Amino acid sequence: MKTLFNKSLQLGNTDAALLFIRVSIALLMLTHGLPKLAKFFADEPIVFASVFGMSQSLSLALTVFAEVFCAILILVGLGTRFATIPIIITMAVAAFYIHAADPFSTKEMAVIYLLGFTFLLISGAGKYSLDNIIAKRNLNPVRTKGSVFQL
Numbered sequence: 284m285k286t287l288f289n290k291s292l293q294l295g296n297t298d299a300a301l302l303f304i305r306v307s308i309a310l311l312m313l314t315h316g317l318p319k320l321a322k323f324f325a326d327e328p329i330v331f332a333s334v335f336g337m338s339q340s341l342s343l344a345l346t347v348f349a350e351v352f353c354a355i356l357i358l359v360g361l362g363t364r365f366a367t368i369p370i371i372i373t374m375a376v377a378a379f380y381i382h383a384a385d386p387f388s389t390k391e392m393a394v395i396y397l398l399g400f401t402f403l404l405i406s407g408a409g410k411y412s413l414d415n416i417i418a419k420r421n422l423n424p425v426r427t428k429g430s431v432f433q434l
Contacts, residue, residue, distance in 0.1 A: 301409030302360075308399045309358035312370065316350025323347050332381050349373040357403065360412020367404040371397060 322329065323343055331343040349369035356366035378393035408414040 298410035301403075301406060302411040304399065305357055305360060305363065305403060305408060305412070308396070308403070309354045312350055312354040312396065313358075316347060316354055319343060320347050320351050334376055334380065345369070346373055357400075357408075360408035360414050361417075363408035363412060363414050364404055367400045370400045371404065374400065 319331075322331075329339050329343055331339045331346070333339050334342045337345075350373065353366040353369050356362050357370075374393045374397040378390040378397060382390040382393065
């Protein structure tokens, strides 16, 4: 009971929470992106919102890049902060441009994703990520005796 009201931040819990939110939100984003990826490669003509004067195909391609490929990078924690940027832009466009005139209940999901990915942009991937493994290797390069190569 005492830990429920503890005001101090415990790093072990924080890293586990970052892993949970990163994996959860990336998997949820993939459920939106994979159908768009299938639509992109379907034989039927592309019907998608044309944004800022771009063609429907280009708008769909950029959305698929953000919602599928960037979500996979975030899922494994590779380049997490960079990978959040295209998704943040995509969700901002969806919420405040595509659904600008719609009621809040229609744009609510895009806003929630926007908040979640903005959180990851600020916080980073955490300890349980490929970003962390790469950072550790770059800070502490491993040298083998007599070798000119570094891992």
